[in-house]
Amino acid sequence: MLDFVNDYSEGAHEKILQRLLETNMEKLSGYGTDQYCESAKQKIREACECPEADIYFLVGGTQTNATVIDALLEQYEGVVSADTGHISTHEAGAIEASAHKVLAIPHKNGKVTAKAVKQYFADFYADGNHEHMVFPGMVYISHPTEYGTLYSKKELEELSIVCHEYDAPLYLDGARLGYGLVSEENDVTLADIASLCDAFYIGGTKVGALCGEAVVFPKNNAPKHFMTIIKQHGALLAKGRLLGVQFDTLFTDDLYLTISKNAIKTANTLKEALKEKGYTFYIDSPTNQIFLVLEDERLKQLEEEAAVSFWEKADDNHTIIRLATSWATKEEEIKALIEIL
DSSP: OEEOSOSOOSOOOHHHHHHHHHTTTOOOOSTTOSHHHHHHHHHHHHHHTOTTOEEEEESOHHHHHHHHHHHHSOTTEEEEEETTSHHHHSSTTHHHHTTOOEEEEOOBTTBOOHHHHHHHHHHHHHSTTGGGSOEEEEEEEESSOTTSOOOOHHHHHHHHHHHHHTTOOEEEEOTTHHHHHTSTTOOOOHHHHHHHOSEEEEEOTTTTOSSOEEEEETTSOOOTTHHHHHHHTTOOOSSTHHHHHHHHHHTSTTHHHHHHHHHHHHHHHHHHHHHHTTOEEEEOOSSSEEEEEEEHHHHHHHTTTEEOEEEEEEETTEEEEEEEOOTTOOHHHHHHHHHHO
């Protein structure tokens, strides 16, 4: 059975497993205070070109979003997000569970625009009853988005200007950041993201690590006692070395970006073959997620030989599915799927 359900089905890159094995019996301090965490932080600072950045390692994407958003918001504030944003759709109400409302606005190809964000803030403060409402306290985006689309540098600059105008942090979810950075259509660097965002995270879970995400506050602007807040949210590992060793390996010899290229290469091969076969794409994604519209009967046939991800119903007889490639997807798996399709 072929599996294209997600981009974290495999375990971890062999170099990470080797480093974990090599360091396994070392006695190290806990909670991210070990030498490997510090080394990883320094390498990430260099990659982001922000030597003063505060960096923390958390266990997973949902915990990271919930922790960062809760830490950056006042108790009466919510977070502005695309209505298709991950925190709005696929995180089981984790943000609301921390007593903050997701303030969803319409998306454009999975993204929010600076114009729409500015309009939301302007309308809120123009409302004479806004003191009785949930204040928009920050803006959440992801790169890539839930639809695999990317923000341009210009779009990030425009969003950054609006956020600064309203004193609202701009936070970027980078669960699949590696795949976004190596896409042929991307014009944003890690340094650009560090310059234009107030907080972001570099995803490891979906890009070669067993687990873990690296949160970056690029302007030495981490919330007060952020490690304590991480622990309150159950996102702090006592054996912080597990995350430190992984990110130290991912940011050695450009491994993070190097392995990300495989997801884009295999996705592009698959997309070209599907175009030749006349398949209908729901959206044009330049990264590792491919969205197809299939007749329900055809989908049933496909699922007998390949696992795919349900996305949403297109109509009574058609379903939108997602096919995801990863750092570990093999060319022979792509060829086999093309044969099936």
